Amino acid sequence: MFTSKNRIDVVVVGSGFAGLSAAIEAAQAGCCVHMLEERDFCGGNSWISGGALAAIDTDRQRRHGIDDSTRLMFEDMMNAGRCNNPQLVKLVCMHSFEVLQWLRRDFGVKFMDRLEQLGGHSAPRCHSVEEIQGRNIINPMLARASRLGVKIHLQTQMAGFTYSDEHFITGVVSHKPGAGAQNIYANKAVILATGGFSGEAAEADDLCTSLDGSGSEVLQIAAQAGAELIDMEHLQMLPCASPDEQGRGVAPVFASYVIFPYGFMVDPSTGKRFTNEWADRKTRADAMRALSSYPVGITDQRALEVVGDMVYDHMDENVTRCFDSLEALATFHQLPYVTLQDTLRTYNRYVKQRCDADFGKSIPVKARPLQAPFYSVRLWPKAHSTMGGIRISPQAEVLHQSGQPIPRLYAAGEVTGGIHGMSRLGGCAITECLVFGRMAGRQAAMLTDIKEMDR
Numbered sequence: 001m002f003t004s005k006n007r008i009d010v011v012v013v014g015s016g017f018a019g020l021s022a023a024i025e026a027a028q029a030g031c032c033v034h035m036l037e038e039r040d041f042c043g044g045n046s047w048i049s050g051g052a053l054a055a056i057d058t059d060r061q062r063r064h065g066i067d068d069s070t071r072l073m074f075e076d077m078m079n080a081g082r083c084n085n086p087q088l089v090k091l092v093c094m095h096s097f098e099v100l101q102w103l104r105r106d107f108g109v110k111f112m113d114r115l116e117q118l119g120g121h122s123a124p125r126c127h128s129v130e131e132i133q134g135r136n137i138i139n140p141m142l143a144r145a146s147r148l149g150v151k152i153h154l155q156t157q158m159a160g161f162t163y164s165d166e167h168f169i170t171g172v173v174s175h176k177p178g179a180g181a182q183n184i185y186a187n188k189a190v191i192l193a194t195g196g197f198s199g200e201a202a203e204a205d206d207l208c209t210s211l212d213g214s215g216s217e218v219l220q221i222a223a224q225a226g227a228e229l230i231d232m233e234h235l236q237m238l239p240c241a242s243p244d245e246q247g248r249g250v251a252p253v254f255a256s257y258v259i260f261p262y263g264f265m266v267d268p269s270t271g272k273r274f275t276n277e278w279a280d281r282k283t284r285a286d287a288m289r290a291l292s293s294y295p296v297g298i299t300d301q302r303a304l305e306v307v308g309d310m311v312y313d314h315m316d317e318n319v320t321r322c323f324d325s326l327e328a329l330a331t332f333h334q335l336p337y338v339t340l341q342d343t344l345r346t347y348n349r350y351v352k353q354r355c356d357a358d359f360g361k362s363i364p365v366k367a368r369p370l371q372a373p374f375y376s377v378r379l380w381p382k383a384h385s386t387m388g389g390i391r392i393s394p395q396a397e398v399l400h401q402s403g404q405p406i407p408r409l410y411a412a413g414e415v416t417g418g419i420h421g422m423s424r425l426g427g428c429a430i431t432e433c434l435v436f437g438r439m440a441g442r443q444a445a446m447l448t449d450i451k452e453m454d455r
């Protein structure tokens with residue numbers, strides 16, 4: 001597979017948004033790129049993602065009557081993250097429009113003609129790809145990578161680095177079932193884009209939204225090579241998942257698009273609201289996990305109509321339940337009915353006044369007071385993505401524990417840490433993967449070749 005005659009310039013490990021962005025940029029710059037993917041399909045968690053991308057698109061936002069700015073997006077990401085690296089966040093925000101246009105123009109990716117405001121964002125700026133399926137971004141990227149000659153090796157796992165006599169990284173050691181271990185040398189650089197490890201960090205398999213086997217092996221390999229790992233303790237819990245289904249399921253889209261903006265969530269033991277349903281993910285997940293049982297999200301038929309037909313693809317009668325009356329909903333979920341009536345009355349008053357005096361939730365322009373028929377979802381945070389990982393420079397170089405870049409080693413995407421701090425805002429992962437994936441690919445392509453004798 002990899003003979004000494006192969007002139008490989010760049011080895012990219014991982015085939016999600018970050019790896020594909022890096023591979024495409026490096027190949028476009030004339031490099032011979034090989035990509036390793038340990039699974040038997042490409043795309044990783046990017047493939048199963050919702051494909052919502054946060055970006056400042058001033059013209060489009062103005063057409064929808066939305067005022068927004070790069071500064072505001074930066075502040076939102078910093079507020080949610082609490083400890084993120086401002087330099088890296090700034091780059092994500094500054095290049096958000098550029099990567100959105102890259103997908104639209106270079107790959108023909110189609111986004112729906114709507115803008116979503118996800119929790120913690122202070123303006124609608126999330127662009128939802130058609131069908132809310134990340135694979136609608138991955139597929140055209142894969143097609144482009146293949147046209148550019150990127151060679152993809154499936155079921156091929158990176159198991160370590162190869163080093164020169166002077167202990168510089170010169171490539172990777174790969175493992176493929178049946179083929180054993182092989183050294184793959186990279187004339188220019190290795191780019192790590194192996195994603196997060198929430199599969200490993202989750203309390204249980206069914207309390208995780210990501211693919212089975214999303215582990216941290218590559219982080220350990222990078223750490224052994226001296227890379228600094230940061231924010232490893234911060235796991236993102238997705239506050240819009242449901243205990244009534246396995247893995248991701250339908251609840252995240254239904255709750256994010258309908259319940260949280262156009263409804264409310266109650267503590268089942270009191271029938272009262274307990275948090276701002278549109279706050280950042282950590283604020284909501286922490287408040288939910290402090291309860292003694294699963295909170296119930298409530299919305300109504302009119303909210304579904306405002307959100308539109310696409311929401312019907314994200315419903316399941318065992319998860320997103322419909323009730324003719326509030327009493328029926330209260331009986332089913334064993335909620336205290338009298339208090340729940342009071343909660344509804346108060347919430348509806350806030351909607352009319354456009355001001356949530358209890359939790360400061362911003363009320364969407366199209367929100368109307370809730371009325372029967374109602375919809376409910378039992379909610380519970382599930383492990384979703386990892387905030388920590390390899391520390392990188394603004395050029396996507398992997399930083400050594402000494403603070404210096406490790407020569408010829410780059411990283412991008414969820415395998416890195418520092419961009420989202422403690423809590424990532426919805427839609428910002430895809431933007432980040434594309435911005436730093438492209439950066440890594442371009443930087444790698446600019447390097448001079450390692451001399452044969454230095455291998």
Ligand SMILES: Cc1cc2nc3c(=O)[nH]c(=O)nc-3n(C[C@H](O)[C@H](O)[C@H](O)COP(=O)(O)OP(=O)(O)OC[C@H]3O[C@@H](n4cnc5c(N)ncnc54)[C@H](O)[C@@H]3O)c2cc1C
Nearest residue numbers: 014016018038044046049050052158195413414427429430
């Ligand atoms: C259900 C779900 C929905 C989401 N929806 C959104 C959304 O709408 N918007 C948003 O911004 N974010 C979303 N996210 C988060 C986002 O999708 C991820 O953070 C992002 O896709 C990570 O991309 P990546 O390229 O870093 O890694 P991945 O897409 O996970 O790709 C990494 C790849 O590396 C491979 N790999 C790992 N180790 C090795 C190894 N040793 N050798 C070879 N290959 C290896 C893996 O098999 C995998 O294919 C979602 C996440 C999930 C789980």
